[in-house]
Amino acid sequence: MNSESPIGVFDSGIGGLTVVRALTHRMPHENIVYFGDTARVPYGPKSTQVVREYAAQDTDVLLEHHVKMIIVACNTVSAVALDVVQKRAKVPVMGVILPGAGAAVKASGKKRVGVIGTVGTISSNAYTNAIRQLDPGVQVFGRACPLFVPLAEEGWIDHKATELIAKEYLFPLTLEKIDTLVLGCTHYPILKQVITRVLHDAVTLIDSGEATAEAAALLLEERGLKNTSTLKPNLRFSVSDVPHMFTEVGERFLGQRLGKVHRISGLSH
Ligand code: DGL
Secondary structure, three states: OOOOOOOEEEEOOOOOOOHOOOOOOHHHOOOOOEEEEOOOOOOOOHHHHHHHHHHHHHHHHHHOOOEEEEOOOOHHHHHOOHHHHHHHOOOOEEHHHHHHHHHHHHOOOOEEEEEEEEEHHHHHHHHHHHHHOOOOOEEEEEEEEHHHHHHHHHOOOOHHHHHHHHHHHHHHHOOOOOOEEEEEOOOOHHHHHHHHHOOOOOEEEEEHHHHHHHHHHHHHHHHHOOOOOOOOOOOEEEEOOOOOHHHHHHHHHHHHOOEEEEOOOOOOO
């Protein structure tokens, strides 16, 4: 393991590619190994116990690639199982909750922050706890928006149905007069435009993936693990189901071509 070793990133499926996109923008020379557990997605509605079991197995997949750090792109795993990953890996581990919470605290002048995510993420209160630990004066209002996940995968980015659903989900948050909203799910950055429209530009959106990329860049620099090579980096993608859908939808999430996607078999259901 050295500075040229890859960063390992895992997610429940395809959504973590928005985090990879943020990582490649912030650190264009880092090699990355990505694993998406497409055979068992979604994690959002599953029990904490099951998500913790999956997180352990996902970590083992990345460790086989001798990664220099692990980024847990999935908000649900970051919320309920980060300690599982940390215990298993001897390399630095970063979830998306703390960086997202930090960015929200910085951005919120009124100290009224909304958080949207999966049922698992919102009911864990992980964002609320992280934000209030950083600044106990901030009021946090959570809302699960599970339908955003299939809408983003379907590519219904500028669709009337998405706008209607967004209004329904976000209305209670506007009543709370939030000035900042954490996009606490890998898929939600895909729907930024419609969310901004529904909130009438009055609310700052926090992309947890972008905040995580920033924090990861600082961590690698601090630990002397930043890749100083200027060669074109190697991005390796693997999934647990057949790669067909992942490749098709994934390029929209990643913002570039995916290349060959590998399939990993043998994870238990
Ligand atoms: N990746 C998940 C998250 O960020 C969303 C999809 C799922 O439910 O697995 O929470």
